Amino acid sequence: MRVSVSMYSVNARVQKENWTTVDFLNYAKEIGLGGVELLDIYWKDKENEIAEVVSKLREMELQVSAYDVTNNFVKESAEERTLEVEKINDGIEVAKKLGTNIVRVFCGDLHGNLTYEDGQDWIVEGLKRSAEKAEREQVYLAIENHGLLAGKSEQVEEIIEKVNSPYVKSTFDTGNFLLVHEEPEKAFDKLREKIVHVHFKDFRIKDPSEQVKGFRSTQGVEVIGTIPGEGQVNLSYIVNGLNEIGYDGWLSIEYEGKDDPKVANEEAVRRLRKLLK
Template sequence: MKLSVSMWSLWPKISKQEADLKDFLRFCWEQKVQYVELLDIFIPDQETLQEAKTLLNKYSLTVSSFSIGNDFVQEKEEDRKKEVETIKEKLKVATQLGAAHMRVFSGNMQEGITFETAKQWIIDGFKEVVPYAQEQGITLVLENHGLLAGKSTQVKEIINAVGSPYFRANPDTGNFLLADEDPLQAVTSLKDLISFVHFKDLKEVPEGQGEYTALSGKKYEGTILGEGQVPMEN
């Protein structure tokens, strides 16, 4: 297994404008990190993309995954088509960065749209973009996130329905806790479909505390890997 560091780990500082792309890449180089995960929200334009490419080369860093935000649950067909085109454009960016994977989401539930309808839109959307990903030699990896793909069974169902070796799983260990699913059991159930993993830990805290709320109402806050509810020793 190859380990990488995600730029999302620096979000608290980035959100306060205390750090940026060059700070993250320099830090990884100083810590002798070889692989990094970059996100589209931190590379908003061509100028930043060129800066990223220059710094990656300078520090001899490899992009393990380029993570994007997308949502196929759009009531209008034209909006779903826009999502398809957006993913295709992001794949071009991932190619320029030399990424082997691109993290994707399913979508968010919306009022007035049934679960089955939303799920079919997600499947149809990925069926349309996967051939383009294959042309680029990039594997799309679906993260467990939200109500439509928060559980391992949901992730597996979507991946199997799309049916491509270029569309696989990106389990996030902490996110399974928010879906009230045991992270170890969830990852184990997806083991034959996994191409990329986000190791994240959360610890349960009393009601009224914590940044994250599980489906059951349990409250969690982020913590150092191995110090929360994710059984890393296994």
């Protein structure tokens, strides 16, 4: 298994210092990484930037672990959902240029009077349409467990099975299951055969005395992002399980805490490498 860091993991620096994707690549190289996870939300001038990024990746001998598309299929009009399909299809093309065969995708979130059944039908329909291109290009669409739809392992599993494509799998986010009150270990046992990408993340319950704003779970519990190993996720269990199934892909760190992300990610990289020995 190989260690990567998501650009979202240093989002506070990206926003504060107006980092470009190349700035992030420079940081990744400085801390000795071999892989980076890139996101569609950070392009400023995508068409021109991609060529520069591809050149820098080659120069720095960095690989792209995954390219993340920020889509949402829970839209009430067919026209809006078609735009989300096109967003993923474009992401497949960008991923190929960047040299990765993993596109992280979302499903969507409930809002208004929509039901789970409404949302799931639209998600399955959209992913089936995008899977046609994914299969042709041999690029995996890796669903991240995220939000109220596909936040739980059984939802991810059900959607993957309904789409029924060998190129629609799981981005297993170790921390996000805590936001829907599912034990990450049990989620891993359910999804272990469907994982093609991993987000290495951890959360802890917020102390009442803390003044920072955290993430609220589906039951209203507030949690704070933390350096992996300082929270509730049994990361050793997951790493050992990945070894058992012969997973040889990327473990991509995604830090969402309040400390300096540069420092936090360097420590996360050290801990993950130690865990992998």
